[in-house]
Amino acid sequence: MPAAQSTLVLLAHPHLDSSRINAALAGAARDCPTALVHDLYAACPDGHIDVEREQRLLEEHNTIVLQFPFYWYSVPPLLKQWMDEVLLEGYAYGHGGDALHGKTLQVVTTTGGPAASYRPAGYNRFSAVDLLLPLDATAHLIGMDYPDPLIFHGVRTWSDGDVRAAAARYRAFLDAPVREAAA
Template identity: 55%
Template sequence: MSATRTLVVVAHPDLATSRITARLADAVGDLEHVTVHDIAAAGPGGRVDVAREQQLLRDHDRIVWLFPWHWYSVPGVLKSWIDQVLTYGFAYGADGTALHGKTLQLVTSTGGPADSYAADGFNRFTLAQLLTPLDATAHLTGMRLAEPFALFGARTVSDEDLSVHAKTFRALLED
């Protein structure tokens, strides 16, 4: 069986300063069935080439959104990309079936430690609860939401633990 054609949408406002997101993007770049696509290098004013992005989505069966957790949500660069690319008639609406049957894999990292993402923790909600808008987005667009893959405590993670995390991420995309 051949591996799943996978598009990794890398959404970091400043990838040159990234430790986690950049490392994860690097960890899968050489996989033959994986396309790593940096969306921060978008056109002037954050405008993306919608037709090109939509074609990339059509050409892959598993879509990964790889992003740092910013203000309890996706970074602005990913929100802007979603707003522009997941259009009516493409991603939703009567004829908007282009994403139906694909898998959406969310991959993120948070500054807060794991125990802060709990009802009795500093952030008051679990990451799964905070991800519900993206769960709803997957549902509306006919995509199956895979179990999110998250790294907590990004600012203090050791090089060893980051290395293990990157290997686990690679293994996740290997089939």
């Protein structure tokens, strides 16, 4: 891996081939020279996770982006399985579990519902940020920084122009840590 690739995008979409939004976002990430996109569903089509390979990928990158569609107020099933199998005690937390300390865990997710539905008066009752708190707690447990999630709301109704704009925003977002580090 080139030293310039400091960001690992863990893409977790069970139906990426039929996705407009996450596929476009993944394309933008693939165009970013500082990011490596790792499609979990393509890498683990049978559900078998090569834990050593996944841990090696984590160790080789400073920023880990979890990119996924918000799935029943959580992450898609393979990403949850990945977390259970890869973020082990003694590796990611607990005695001797400091392999990821000081790195950044960045969440990038999409919701079908509009932003207004993710608030106390909305039909989801909670903000998306609140619903993502288990990932914040995970980052805290394993010693990673957890900046505010990047959430793309209401994607079901997006036009092609909206999709292109979101992809451009995501690409700029991925480039931002490089600009900040160089400043």
